[in-house]
Amino acid sequence: MKFLCLGCDELMAFAERQLPGDGTMAAVFACPRCGREIALLTNPMETQLVSSLGIKVGGRAVPEQPLELVRSQLATGRADAFDDAHPPAPIAWSAEARERLERVPAFVRGMVKRIYTDYARERGIPEITPAVMDRARQELGLEGM
Amino acid sequence: MRRIRTYYETAATGHDVVRQVTDQLHRLARRLATVRHVLAVASGKGGVGKSAVAANLAAALALRGRRVGALDADLNGPSLARMLGAPHATLRADDDGIEPATGTAGVRLVSMDLLLAGEDAPLRWRQPPAPAGPHGAPLPTAFLWQSMLETGALRELLADVRWGPLDYLVIDAPPGTDRLARLLELVPGLAATLLVTTPSEAARHVVAKSVRLAREAGTRTVALVGNMTAYTCAACGHASPLFHADGVRRLAETAHAPVWAEIPFDPTLSDTTDRGEPAVVAAPSSPAARALAALAARVEAELETHAASARPAHADAGRETHTGAEQEKGAGAAPPPGPYAGPSEETP
Numbered sequence: 118m119k120f121l122c123l124g125c126d127e128l129m130a131f132a133e134r135q136l137p138g139d140g141t142m143a144a145v146f147a148c149p150r151c152g153r154e155i156a157l158l159t160n161p162m163e164t165q166l167v168s169s170l171g172i173k174v175g176g177r178a179v180p181e182q183p184l185e186l187v188r189s190q191l192a193t194g195r196a197d198a199f200d201d202a203h204p205p206a207p208i209a210w211s212a213e214a215r216e217r218l219e220r221v222p223a224f225v226r227g228m229v230k231r232i233y234t235d236y237a238r239e240r241g242i243p244e245i246t247p248a249v250m251d252r253a254r255q256e257l258g259l260e261g262m
Numbered sequence: 263m264r265r266i267r268t269y270y271e272t273a274a275t276g277h278d279v280v281r282q283v284t285d286q287l288h289r290l291a292r293r294l295a296t297v298r299h300v301l302a303v304a305s306g307k308g309g310v311g312k313s314a315v316a317a318n319l320a321a322a323l324a325l326r327g328r329r330v331g332a333l334d335a336d337l338n339g340p341s342l343a344r345m346l347g348a349p350h351a352t353l354r355a356d357d358d359g360i361e362p363a364t365g366t367a368g369v370r371l372v373s374m375d376l377l378l379a380g381e382d383a384p385l386r387w388r389q390p391p392a393p394a395g396p397h398g399a400p401l402p403t404a405f406l407w408q409s410m411l412e413t414g415a416l417r418e419l420l421a422d423v424r425w426g427p428l429d430y431l432v433i434d435a436p437p438g439t440d441r442l443a444r445l446l447e448l449v450p451g452l453a454a455t456l457l458v459t460t461p462s463e464a465a466r467h468v469v470a471k472s473v474r475l476a477r478e479a480g481t482r483t484v485a486l487v488g489n490m491t492a493y494t495c496a497a498c499g500h501a502s503p504l505f506h507a508d509g510v511r512r513l514a515e516t517a518h519a520p521v522w523a524e525i526p527f528d529p530t531l532s533d534t535t536d537r538g539e540p541a542v543v544a545a546p547s548s549p550a551a552r553a554l555a556a557l558a559a560r561v562e563a564e565l566e567t568h569a570a571s572a573r574p575a576h577a578d579a580g581r582e583t584h585t586g587a588e589q590e591k592g593a594g595a596a597p598p599p600g601p602y603a604g605p606s607e608e609t610p
Binding site for chain 1: 267269272273278279282286353354355357359376377378384385387390392401403406407408410411418422
């Protein structure tokens with residue numbers, strides 16, 4: 118899937134992805150020459166089709182996690198199926214962020230925590246708050262997590 | 263009419279779908295590069311005892327000192343974890359992958375059964391919010407994406423598990439020729455596909471399709487395993503046919519496929535294997551266990567003979583037999599790379 122700016126005959130570059138939480142997705146592409154932007158809008162079924170392939174529209178911001186597809190999509194997963202190793206250096210979690218993490222199904226929680234922790238560490242963010250989680254979710258394209 | 267450049271006339275992009283799918287397949291090929299022989303135990307027909315054969319074959323190969331992994335590719339009816347004695351193992355996960363569970367005889371094992379919440383939990387995927395259909399009712403969509411998701415899940419179970427150096431990775435394939443076809447696409451050039459069948463004509467009819475599928479997918483060796491071929495009297499030891507038909511022999515003749523084993527009907531096989539102790543370990547002198555141990559020896563002889571003829575003589579220097587305990591620790595040098603080169607570099 119590519120987008121071509123017809124005016125410039127130039128491939129458009131991925132710029133941004135938004136996941137409003139209702140199963141839809143918006144992916145923005147921009148022409149590097151003229152700056153023109155377009156947004157690809159998908160309905161929940163189309164978003165799911167893309168997710169089922171294990172790919173990200175616009176590419177991956179973080180490397181694919183082991184069993185990412187299974188862990189993010191399985192509805193009948195066992196809570197203690199995984200023992201997730203966590204990076205050594207601690208990153209603080211605010212009470213609100215911790216509460217929000219607790220609402221993530223246990224089957225996938227360890228993987229999601231690792232992704233948010235890596236996100237904060239790589240950006241020098243000392244504490245993970247709900248706002249940081251929202252930003253990470255948007256930037257990393259964490260569909261279904 | 264103006265001419266718009268086609269997909270192939272434009273440069274590749276980092277976010278291209280084809281690029282991402284190709285990356286997934288490369289990842290799978292890299293993971294399997296440390297496996298010498300990948301073999302599938304399949305059928306096409308359900309209820310022929312395929313999983314019991316796979317579990318016992320894996321255990322028997324491990325008992326012969328080989329480093330063995332077992333992947334339960336039957337996502338909807340997984341049973342290998344239970345049969346190999348590790349039904350409740352927790353899988354350790356880090357950025358590099360998932361550490362498999364350790365089953366009977368040190369077999370490194372992964373099964374969907376280890377991930378499901380409870381014995382009666384079916385494989386069910388999260389549903390996206392359903393769009394409204396023509397009359398306002400929610401439009402069912404799972405039929406559109408479910409098989410795609412299951413193929414992706416199977417790919418992950420192959421590619422994201424730290425199998426480590428293995429002599430054999432035994433894949434318990436799901437029933438159904440369509441699912442076998444998907445497995446064969448993910449792992450092209452399998453060392454062997456063992457097709458389990460019973461003497462019944464119905465099984466012969468279905469398994470014949472699997473023979474052709476496996477051959478067309480480039481499997482190096484396609485062989486038959488006849489299961490429940492005879493009943494051995496516990497009192498006198500006399501073996502009597504269990505079916506009037508002789509579908510195994512007929513299939514062997516018509517499909518020109520060798521029969522590598524004929525396993526008699528033996529209640530010990532299900533009694534032991536169902537409780538997590540494969541018969542080759544728990545009842546090695548039982549008729550079925552003896553046939554399965556002979557199958558393991560045949561698999562090894564056939565695949566090693568083929569491998570020896572396909573690689574230079576110096577490649578085997580220093581190879582040793584490994585115990586299950588060594589296998590658990592991942593000891594020993596990495597084996598020669600497996601034949602799974604992965605997809606060629608894509609160009610678009």
